[in-house]
Amino acid sequence: MQSFENEFEPTIRCIDVSGADQIRGDHAMQGLSAAKWSYVTRGVTDRGRTRLGGFAAQPRLGDLVVSSVKHVGEHESLENSHGRRARLYPGDIVVGACGNRYATEFYEGYLPRGTAAHLLTAGGVVGVVASAHARRGPPTELSVIGPLTDPAGAAISLEKLSLRAPPPARTPPATVVVVGSSMSAGKTTTAASLVNGWTRAGLTAAAGKVTGSGSGKDRWMYEDAGASAVVDFLDFGMPSTFGYPVERLRATMISIRDELARRGSDAVVLELADGLLQADTAALLAFLPGFADAVVLAVRDALSAVAGVRILHDLGAPVRAISGLVTASPLASREAVAATGLDVLSPAALVNGAAVELLSPGEAVSA
Structure with missing residues (x-):
């Protein structure tokens, strides 16, 4: 992993507005209409009423900020609320949200503490990179100009734009939770395949992303698969879930399920980001017994399937099947079946x- 800690010192930097005043002056006349608004700002429905505020306090998780692009790095484009990727250039003004990121194959990043920041996701999460996977280049550098505010000057946060917690579902829909052994194990493809299979069978299928970092990629996959409704953590006020208390994440998981139930879903798939050993995911696994009707584990290989099934079985989670990248190999799939006793289900299956068939009552099989 590359380390950027010595250069940026994300946890101790103080706000320094020298230089920011010049940036503010350069762009004051053009306003925010020319800015590139990122995916995480999709809850801002009336951009014309927003303003660029002055620095009054350290940013908090979920605060919306206006930044200038200083140098284009790994993220060469910004994803907007419609999924379009807008090419970035030095001097561009972008609107994003302050947050953290935990991505073993991308960046580890934290809340910015000064005007120097980075683009942590193409979806617009703004923070400071602490470490990066060896395959990733230097991050796109930003200079935070100021907070996004309403006409009265109050800072706008995703918390203010979030959905209200829905009433508990009287009869929860059939709920399948997809977890993975690691990042990029095939979780979203598995979840989208479940949605498409249910839709083909005539069910009203819906999908939710419980944890992760703000990006529209997964939402579009769910919708393309036929999801009648999609709800994620961004709808409940978080640009990225890394760094929020597990109690908040658990409440969000329940609220996503209940909101999808309120919208008339027969069957719901909920995806947890990252791998089973990531702290937030590991904490949420303990709540799956009694919440999920079935758990599907996405893995890359048979050994990961064995370890993952054992972790889930020890927690009492109703793991019913294995899927993910392992299904690309018939040999690896047979190894996983032999070692776990669980079906290995490809996206096509x-x-x-x-x-x-996963919606029917069944016994979880232990390794």
Whole structure:
């Protein structure tokens, strides 16, 4: 992993507005209409009423900020609320949200403490990179100009734009939770395949992303698969879930399920980001017994399947099947079946009937 800690010192930097005043003056006349608004700002429905405020306090998780692009790095484009990637250039003004990021194959990043910041995700999460995977280049550098405010000068936070917690579902829909052994194990593809399989069977299927970092990529995959509704952590006020208390994440998981139930879903798939050993994911696993009707584990190989099934079984989670990148190899799939006793279901199998079969009562099989 590359380390950027010595250069940026994200946890101790203090706000320094020298230089920011010049940036503010350069762009005051053009206003925010020319800014590139990122995916995480999709809850701002009336951009014309927003203002650029002055620094009054350290930013908090979820605060919306206006920044100038100093140098284009790994993230060469910004994803907007419609999924379009807008090419970035030095001097561009972007609107994003302060947050953290935990991505073992990308960046580890934290809340910015000064005007120097980085683009942590293409979806617009703004923070400071602490470490990076060896395959990743230097981050796109930003200079925070100031907070986004309402006409009265009050800072706008995703907390103010979030959905209200829905009433508890009287009859919760069938709920399948997809977890993974690691990042990029095939979780979203698995979740989308479940949605498509249920939709083909005539069910009203919906999807939710419980944890992760702000980006529209997963939402579009769910919608393309036929999801009648999609709700994620961003709808409940978090640009990225890393760094929030587990109690908040648990409440959000329940609220996402209940909101999808309120919208008339017959079957719901909820995806947890990252791997089973990530702290937030590991904490949420303990709540799956009694909450999830079935758990599907996405893995890259048979050994990960064995370890993952054992972790889930020890917690009492109703793990019913294995999927993910392991299904690309017939040999690896057979190894996983032999070692765990669970079915290994490819995306095609889920689409063509296996997704519906997972909704029927069944016993979890331990390794």
